[in-house]
Amino acid sequence: MGVVLAATHVPCTAADPRDAFMPAALTDIKLVEHLNETLPLNLQFTDDSGKAIRLQECFTEEVPVILSLNYSNCPMLCVLQLNGLVDSLREIDLVAGKDFQIVSVSLDPQETAEQARATKQKYLESYGKAAEPKGWHFLTGPENSISQLAKAVGIEYVYLPEKKQYSHPAVFCIATPDGRLSRYHYGVEFPPQTVRLSLVEASEGKIGTTFDHFLLICFHYDATEGRYAPTARNIMKIGGAMAILVLGLIIWTCHRFRRKLENVDPDHSLSNGRAAVIPGT
Structure with a gap:
């Protein structure tokens, strides 16, 4: 069952996706979380090398996947969001390409593989941590594939022809190794420990320490706070045991x-x- 949330729907020129002063036409849209639903992994895209691939090829059946929908020509919001993601990932001990994959799909059907490759290189250099290039996929594709993926995730986006920009929410998702949506994270800043626990949770025991899995027994994800919070009932159960x-x-x-x-x-x-x-x- 999808969870309907209010999300800020802003053009990429906005300084902050939570800006309360955005025009009414671009605010208060509904973003539907499709938790535990499977992504359409058979969709066709083009990777940053120019090779035609299916989304399935970015899922290894072994590690979780961070999925974002952005585009290279975005002047502000995508930059803030991806910078925030990179800042968070630098602070955790899990490594892209080893412990998880990242898939960034362009919202712009006109974006080329060359543009995607340049954007990928920029963020790989910012990420550092000896990340493998195969650990972060920048995909482009036809409008049909993009719209189907966005619909499956629950993301609405609108092209603004007068600005030649896309209005879209600042959100990324975490999916399980087999392609089921596990968690949504909103905004442009992401607490590292929250991201780490989300990845461990989505991995279904394939990554993370024993202590991580113990924490996930005692804590649950609070969507209103955007973080993991103690679960009194589970703590009492563990204490009783x-x-x-x-x-x-x-x-x-x-x-x-x-x-x-x-x-x-x-x-x-x-x-x-x-x-x-x-x-x-």
Whole structure:
């Protein structure tokens, strides 16, 4: 079931996607989150090398995928969003191309592979961390593929001919290795720990530490706050389980100690006692 949220629908000239002073025609649109729905992985695109590929080829069945819809000629919003994403990814110990993939699809059907390649190079250099080029895919494609993907994600976008720009929400999604939408992140700044836990959650146990998975038991994603928050019920369950475990350990220890006392040979104990008596006393 989709979750309907209000999203800021702004042209890329806006300084901030949450700007409250945008024209009414470009605000208060509905963005529908299609959580747990599968992306149309058979859609055809062109990668930054000019090769025709299906979206499926960007999914390895092993690691989660960060998906964004931007375009290279965007003068402001896409730059802020992708810079914010890169800033966040630099702060976590997971690496693009190894622990997750990034797929950026252009909203502009006129964008060329050469433009996409130049944009990719810029952000790979900004990201650093020895990222593999194959870890971040910049795709272009026909309007039909772009619109189908945007619809599947729940993103609305509008071309503004007088500005030659696209109005679209600042959002990226995280998908599971098999292409199911797992989490949405909005804005141009993304808390690193929130992004990290979203990737671990979407990986379904394939990446992350034991502590990460423990955190995901105790915390749940609060969409209104855009972060993971403690879950009182789960914390109480874990606390109760630990209390039972400790109590069981105490009972087991006491039982073993009592068994040892019961198995002591009385004659052996008395013999040891007589040997300890000093003659003449």
